[in-house]
Amino acid sequence: MSPVLAGVLQLLALVAALALAYRPLGDYMAAVYSSDKHLRVERWIYRCIGANPSVGMRWPAYLRGVLAFSAVSVLFLYALQRLQGSLPGSLGFVSIDPDQAFNTAASFVSNTNWQSYYGEQAMGHVVQTAGLAVQNFVSAAVGIAVAVALVRGFALPRALGSARAGGTPIRSGELGNFWADLVRGTVRILIPISIVGAIVLVACGAIQNFAGIHEVGTLTGGTQQINGGAVASQEVIKELGTNGGGYFNANSAHPFENPNAFTNLFEIFLILLIPFALTRTFGRMVGSVKQGYAILATMATIWLAFVGLMMWTEFHGSGPALEAAGGAMEGKETRFGIGASSIFAVSTTLTSTGAVDSFHSSFTGFGGGVTMLGMMLGEIAPGGVGSGLYGMLIMAIIAVFIAGLMVGRTPEYLGKKLGTREIKLAACYILVTPALVLVFTALSMALPTPPDSIYNTAQNAVGGSGAHGFSDVLYAFTSGANNNGSAFAGLNADTQWYNTTIGLAMLLGRFVPMVFVLALAGSLAEQKPVPETAGTLRTEKPLFAGLLVGTIIIITGLTYFPALALGPMAEGLSS
Template identity: 85%
Template sequence: MSPFVAGVLQLLALIAALALAYRPLGDYMAGVYGSTRHLRVERWIYRAIGADPAVEMRWPAYLRSVLAFSAVSVLFLYLLQRLQGYLPGSLGFASIAPDQAFNTAVSFVTNTNWQSYSGEQAMGHVVQTGGLAVQNFVSAAVGMAVAVALVRGFALPRALGSARAGGTPIRTGELGNFWADLVRGTVRILLPISVIGAIVLVACGVIQNFSGIHEVGQFLNEHSMGGSQQWNGGAVASQEVIKELGTNGGGYFNANAAHPFENPNAFSNLFEIFLILLIPFAMTRTFGRMVGSLKQGYAILATMVTIWVGFVLLMWWTEFAHHGPAFQIAGGAMEGKETRFGIGASSIFAVSTTLTSTGAVDAFHSSFTGLGGGITMLGMMLGEIAPGGVGSGLYGILIMAIIAVFIAGLMVGRTPEYLGKKLGTRQIKLAACYILITPALVLCFTAAAMTLPTPVHSMTNSGAHGFSEILYAYTSAANNNGSAFAGLNADTLWFNTTLGLAMLLGRFVPMVFVLALAGSLAEQQPVPATAGTLRTEKPLFTGLLVGTIIIVTGLTYFPALALGPLAEGLS
């Protein structure tokens, strides 16, 4: 069987598995976030944190809760790393340096999971399991909560100026309760799937233990002198599953999902891709169920699938279709790819991880062809919305849907409407701010890094490929992806600090605009559809949305891409 045919069969199997899980998981998540019942363990958690899950929050209160929880999480994880040398289970590793501890704490709390360290050489069991793995759960749950809050903005019609009996005004604009959404997303969705997924990964050969460092064997170096290699174990399977399911991406080992302890064979590789895409795709069903129109969810799903499949095909074209005897013997551009996965599966993984906010890698993106590396960057530059991160992908593509409806309204001279809500000046300004903040972070930080001598010295390569290394790093950070182009020494004071700032701003500033938009929509009285209303559940709107996403991204990033991957790919 040719590598290309094997890749096609794996893609078809992946699509079939996602299709089978789409309806039950999407409906289940809609039920979770729409439920008024609290499990016993959830009530224990609410009492422990002092939260009242019955209190409805307007968008400022919801945002304050998000920011407060995230700030405490950053502080806790930072202190845990700084104290590692004094904790049991540290495997003898020293405490993490301040700048790297800051970068790592921000990285995992923002669902980025960028790593400027080698996990097996820096982090002990306590930090890995009690710090990083915990944030893999709750950072994903935060993204899902914000997405659900935006959906409620569309789904909750509250008439302005209405009143309860007795003349007491009804508070409008409530988006639910952040603490309830956070706890339910973790306890009812992420934890159960992770338990099942971890069992599957252990059955595939992923390790799960708390062993210490041990010597693997004796080796001879180039001078025929003896040496040894050491490995440490860890609770890898349990962290690997939520790393992929929560679109986190931080690997237990430096080689990430290319390491055989994390990803031992072709089946585990395909299963991990399935985990990456599972919740982001299924949340479109949740969206359709919550707004009362499954067709609206299908339109968003069709947009995501069109872009995702298109990017996979483009990646295959760049990685398979190359001339030269080395490429022909290997069956394509095999440099930097695991032979147990091949080009087909590695390309699917690379596209899936960069079109979501995952950041896990089973191949080195820096070793992809020039155009192939550009495709991974473009996937992040789209805003990671096809299907995007857990939660962030849904609210990101809904923002793009608002922009697409606005553009269509300009064409016909009509006030745009989406899901029965009018999109006025306030809504469009908030959507525009959301779209502009991430490119501003990426391009400004990249420009600063290229003009200063210290960051440039961290580049392994010069020219277009070296520029791509830095552009990729800030694109990955600001979009909360976390994957690395490789070849860039990011463990410096400059990169630890600036990438940390890019992650913080790239995660939480867009959330401000999303929740403000959700609040403004929730305050509106829904308007009935008329003959002039754009049908946003039709294939025509799907095409408009795809075009809007590509055009907006292309106009924003084309000059930067032309200096890096395009220049390298066309040279």
């Protein structure tokens, strides 16, 4: 079987599996966030944290819950790393340096999972399980909760009296209860799927233990130290929660994390499962599954186009070495090949996951550009768990606004008028991440870098030079600010400058947009529904999906084209 055909068949199998899971999972998640009952374990958790799930929250209170919980999480994870040397199960590893501990805490709490350390050489069992794995669950649940709050903003007050959030009847202007949404997302969605997924991975060869460090022989006659760990359980939630990162430095290319071709495809399935299914949840909660299908069609169109483009550029790389290998095999895991690596690379960079099964820095110039462009779109096709949906809905608002300008009509979406306040909030949302990426990249390239500088920026930390060296830095901040977490890996990011600035980019890129999302949700929830007329834009039709795709590509192109031209485009054209 040719490598191209193998890649296409894997893509078809993946699409079929996602299609089978789409409706039941989407309907189930809609039921979870609309149920009027609390499970016994949920009531126990509410008592432990002192939360009242029956209290409805307007957007400022909901936002305070998000920020307070995340701030405590950052402090807890930072302290856990700084105390690692004194903790049991540390495997002899010392405490993490302050700048790297800050970077890692910011990374996992913001659902980024950027790692400037070697996982198996830095973190013991307690930090991995009680710290990093826990944040994989709750950071994903926070993202889903914010998305559901925005969906309720669109859905209300049409369903006042019958609508509920975490068992609480929703009044005008309220978005539900953050603590109820957080707990339900974790207990009813993420944990059950993770248990099943971990069993599958263990059955296929992934490890799950609390073993210490073993010294093993290598093929060249040397020795290597390998430690065990609760790998399968962390692997499944890092993919399912679109977190990324990895127990081992080789990430999902490591056989302990990703044993074979089946687990590779299964992990891609986990990455895409919830983000795609949330469009069904959205349709059910707003009372029109066709609206969910329109958002799904937009996400799927972009994802499939990126997969096709990535496969084309990696299979048809120029040069005698690439032609002899049948494509750009450098940096690819030979167990998976170009096709599976291309699907994984596109899926991980379009979903804020950051897990990798290949070396993105070794992709062709245009292939590396595809991964960067996927993040620059805002990771909304289908995006991270929760963040992909609310990011796509923000872009839908912009698309409706553009359509309204064309016909001279006040824009409206799902029965809600989009006035000055709503458009300003949407505009602020889409400006935050590009500003962080471009400003931090410019500073890193411009600051002086003497050998003894604590900043140790571009010239000392970048492994390559020229266009590829610039791409390393641009990719790093694009990954951090968009909460992706993957890296070109040609950049030495373990410096005080990069640990600090990428940490700040991750926190600001995660939580500042949430402020605008929740403010927008609150504004929409206070509006009375507008009756549909003959002049109302039909946002459930293919025409709108096409408009939305065009809006996303144009906005991203106008924002990032100069930076892309200096990096991956220049490298691709010169090869």
